[in-house]
Amino acid sequence: SIESSARRASALSPHIGYKKVLVTGGAGFVGSSVAAYLLERGDDVVIVDEMNDYYDVRIKENNLRRLREAYPDKKRLAIYRGDICDEDFMLTLFESERPQWVCHMAARAGVRPSIQDPYVYIHSNIRGTTHLMELSHKFGVKNFVFASSSSVYGGSNSTFFSEDECVDNPVSPYAATKKACELLAYTYHHLYKLNVTGLRFFTVYGPRGRPDMAPFKFIDRVSRGFELQQFGDGSSSRDYTYIDDIVDGIVRSIDRPYPYQVFNLGKGSGNSLKEFINIVEKHVGRKAIVKVLPDQPGDVPYTCADVSKAYDLLGYSATVSFDEGIRRTVQWYQEEYVKNICIEPETQANGMGRAPS
Numbered sequence: 143s144i145e146s147s148a149r150r151a152s153a154l155s156p157h158i159g160y161k162k163v164l165v166t167g168g169a170g171f172v173g174s175s176v177a178a179y180l181l182e183r184g185d186d187v188v189i190v191d192e193m194n195d196y197y198d199v200r201i202k203e204n205n206l207r208r209l210r211e212a213y214p215d216k217k218r219l220a221i222y223r224g225d226i227c228d229e230d231f232m233l234t235l236f237e238s239e240r241p242q243w244v245c246h247m248a249a250r251a252g253v254r255p256s257i258q259d260p261y262v263y264i265h266s267n268i269r270g271t272t273h274l275m276e277l278s279h280k281f282g283v284k285n286f287v288f289a290s291s292s293s294v295y296g297g298s299n300s301t302f303f304s305e306d307e308c309v310d311n312p313v314s315p316y317a318a319t320k321k322a323c324e325l326l327a328y329t330y331h332h333l334y335k336l337n338v339t340g341l342r343f344f345t346v347y348g349p350r351g352r353p354d355m356a357p358f359k360f361i362d363r364v365s366r367g368f369e370l371q372q373f374g375d376g377s378s379s380r381d382y383t384y385i386d387d388i389v390d391g392i393v394r395s396i397d398r399p400y401p402y403q404v405f406n407l408g409k410g411s412g413n414s415l416k417e418f419i420n421i422v423e424k425h426v427g428r429k430a431i432v433k434v435l436p437d438q439p440g441d442v443p444y445t446c447a448d449v450s451k452a453y454d455l456l457g458y459s460a461t462v463s464f465d466e467g468i469r470r471t472v473q474w475y476q477e478e479y480v481k482n483i484c485i486e487p488e489t490q491a492n493g494m495g496r497a498p499s
């Protein structure tokens with residue numbers, strides 16, 4: 143029962159606000175990192191993940207293996223493989239596990255692939271999120287926290303993004319699905335008083351980071367002596383957020399239910415592409431081979447999160463500098479990725495990482 147789990151959890155750790163949290167996408171980058179944090183502080187975690195092959199599934203298997211090794215007790219950590227859109231499967235899961243908190247990280251991520259195959263994004267992101275909110279209101283979930291994205295600001299003219307800006311101009315199917323999730327979240331709050339919070343992440347990086355994103359790609363390519371593609375003169379700048387800061391924001395949000403809220407989670411400052419490459423070179427200990435190409439159409443020169451709302455209402459503020467975050471990521475790449483999970487260099491896509499997702 144939940145009560146006996148709570149007693150067990152509090153015997154393991156001083157954490158008093160025990161929770162049983164369903165983490166969807168818990169084998170992925172952000173989901174597995176949140177799960178690790180929640181387990182460490184004494185919460186119980188139920189993971190559901192379909193283990194899709196959007197990127198090398200060995201990375202996800204490794205994420206789950208690490209969690210399982212650290213938490214062999216299946217009552218503390220339950221892992222289910224399946225699609226969040228599968229109604230029978232998810233109903234059975236809710237009936238047997240009865241999670242009271244939902245941390246919904248499962249989604250098809252990535253901006254550019256969503257243009258090639260929008261349907262899979264509509265399925266996992268819109269249908270999947272709707273289904274989870276249906277179950278959450280039926281099973282009396284206390285707080286539903288989900289991953290939105292900075293990509294919802296796509297068509298905005300500003301470069302310093304704050305939540306109250308009008309963001310009805312998503313410029314990719316991926317961004318449109320995330321905006322749709324925010325709209326549906328409001329509907330579920332309105333109709334059923336479900337507490338829902340959407341978190342707009344700004345380019346997350348760190349150990350176990352996604353191999354389709356620039357931070358991983360740059361470290362990988364510089365380490366292997368492969369060429370990097372730099373679009374523009376290197377002065378364009380983005381808000382890169384270290385995974386521990388994102389996890390901190392997610393957990394603060396889980397612990398602080400609001401009837402309906404949307405927050406930016408970012409570092410709150412940008413780093414230029416040139417700086418980015420220099421920092422990677424410093425920590426990898428190798429010069430990058432850079433091929434300079436013209437700016438890509440649609441690229442914006444500077445994007446940055448206004449995180450004052452998350453600071454005011456959640457007490458969130460990012461603490462890990464880009465330099466320190468890249469140092470830790472390179473360390474993970476060298477000590478864990480290359481030794482335990484390494485994929486063949488030929489399978490790496492060329493050049494620059496995808497746009498923030």
Ligand code: NAD
Pocket residue numbers: 166167168169170171172173190191192193194196202224225226227246247248249250251252265266270289290291292342343344345346347352498499
């Ligand atoms: P990820 O791909 O590593 O993790 C997502 C996980 O969800 C994967 O393990 C995948 O197998 C699982 N999944 C996808 N569809 C599913 C389905 N229908 N049923 C069950 N499992 C499913 O991605 P991530 O970087 O960890 O992103 C986590 C969340 O944060 C996503 O919602 C993403 O859109 C959002 N986000 C990420 C970033 C970033 O920079 N990483 C930025 C903005 C938003």
